[in-house]
Amino acid sequence: MIRDSNLKIKPFLKWAGGKFRLLERILPLLPPGKCLIEPYVGSGAVFLNSHYNRYILNDVNPDLINLYTIVQSRPAHYIAQAKSFFHSKYNTEKQYYALRERFNQSQDPEERSALFLYLNRHGYNGLCRYNKKGLFNVPFGRYQKPYFPAEEIMAFAEKAKRVRFVCQDFQEVMKKATVGSVIYCDPPYVPLSHTAYFTQYCQTDFGTREQTRLADLAKHLRTRGITTIISNHDTQFTRELYREASISHFEHSRVISCNANKRQKARELIARFAG
Numbered sequence: 607m608i609r610d611s612n613l614k615i616k617p618f619l620k621w622a623g624g625k626f627r628l629l630e631r632i633l634p635l636l637p638p639g640k641c642l643i644e645p646y647v648g649s650g651a652v653f654l655n656s657h658y659n660r661y662i663l664n665d666v667n668p669d670l671i672n673l674y675t676i677v678q679s680r681p682a683h684y685i686a687q688a689k690s691f692f693h694s695k696y697n698t699e700k701q702y703y704a705l706r707e708r709f710n711q712s713q714d715p716e717e718r719s720a721l722f723l724y725l726n727r728h729g730y731n732g733l734c735r736y737n738k739k740g741l742f743n744v745p746f747g748r749y750q751k752p753y754f755p756a757e758e759i760m761a762f763a764e765k766a767k768r769v770r771f772v773c774q775d776f777q778e779v780m781k782k783a784t785v786g787s788v789i790y791c792d793p794p795y796v797p798l799s800h801t802a803y804f805t806q807y808c809q810t811d812f813g814t815r816e817q818t819r820l821a822d823l824a825k826h827l828r829t830r831g832i833t834t835i836i837s838n839h840d841t842q843f844t845r846e847l848y849r850e851a852s853i854s855h856f857e858h859s860r861v862i863s864c865n866a867n868k869r870q871k872a873r874e875l876i877a878r879f880a881g
Contacts (some may be wrong), residue, residue, distance in 0.1 A: 609642040614655050614740070615765070619723070620732025621649035625792060625837070628874075629655050631856065634789070635878050637833050640786035645776035646793050650674075654765055661769040663811065664779040666811035667734065669742075671773040675718040677821075681763035683757050687716065691724040692754040702728055702746040710741045726751040776816075778821055780834075789827065789834040793820055796839050798872060821847045833881040840873035848877035 613681045625632060625648070632652055636642070640659050647653060647663040647670075665671055677684050696705065706729075709721040726732055729744040737743045772779060776793070783789055794812040817838075824834035840855050857871040866874060 615761050616755075617649035617651050617654060618755035618762055619649045619726050621651075622731065622733055623792070623795065624649040624651055626651040626777050628858065631854070631876060632835070635835050635854075635876060636790065637789055637880075639788040639833075641784075641788070643783055643787055643789045644778060645779045645789070645791055647674075648792055650762065652771070652790050652792070654762065659768065661771065662779065662782055663769050664772045664774055664776065666773065666775070668773050669718060669722050670734075671771050672715050673722050673740070674762075674769075675771050675881075676716060677759055678766040678769065678771065679699045681760055684716075684719065685759055688720040688723045688759075689754055689756070691720060692727070692752060697723070697728060697749070697752060699746045699748075706742060706744075720727065727754070768878075770807055776820060777823060780827065783827060783830075783832045785831055787832055789824075789832065790834040791820060791824070791834060793836070793838065795837075796841055796844055798839055798841065816874060817844075817847060819828075821877075824877075825850060828879045828881045831881040834879045836877045836879075838877070840875040844875060844877075848875070851877035851879045853877050 642658040643662045645664045647665045653661055712718050713745045728747055733744045735744050827834055852877050858874045859871050
């Protein structure tokens with residue numbers, strides 16, 4: 607596939623908190639290097655639009671890493687399997703909940719990967735959320751004709767030839783960094799209020815202790831000459847947490863709400879611990 611180098615590559619997954627719309631702010635902060643490490647890859651927007659020889663991409667969601675691994679190795683086969691669920695007969699509330707239950711009960715990696723994309727494109731706002739039992743619980747989205755991202759999947763597969771996918775704790779992944787590595791972190795954001803917690807992306811919580819552990823690790827890696835960049839909400843807590851980094855602040859419109867009138871701008875920051 608030939609692409610204009612000036613065009614951004616769009617992720618094939620819809621993703622709450624995805625960084626596609628913030629690439630102009632993030633990419634200039636990434637220094638040259640041999641390998642980009644992302645402990646929280648999400649939709650992969652930064653990976654897709656950066657230029658490194660190698661990538662180590664991690665996420666604690668095993669369904670996401672399973673999907674990416676399958677797309678990496680068998681993109682055409684995956685497209686054929688996943689596209690079969692993008693038929694009008696499956697775009698009903700009854701069929702959605704039946705397929706969601708099928709996904710939750712399935713132990714087959716290929717079936718789960720195909721249904722994951724179906725749920726992502728047919729579920730409410732493209733959310734990825736599980737209950738405490740580890741069951742996907744996003745409600746039906748009621749979209750007229752969900753888009754099937756065949757071209758975006760192929761672009762991802764082409765770029766993924768340089769990727770090692772892993773599913774580990776962020777600390778284990780960041781320890782893989784060597785001289786020449788660059789780390790970009792997009793962790794679950796610090797809540798703006800006590801009622802603003804996003805529950806539940808996966809079966810693990812990411813609270814104050816984990817936020818602090820991430821910042822401390824970024825400081826340590828800086829002493830080894832490794833640059834770590836972290837995105838988060840701009841709050842008193844994060845400003846203190848990243849006080850030893852260079853910080854850029856900005857406002858960013860939220861797109862998580864389906865009601866445009868309720869989409870308000872939030873203060874965000876990017877902290878750069880330069881190695």
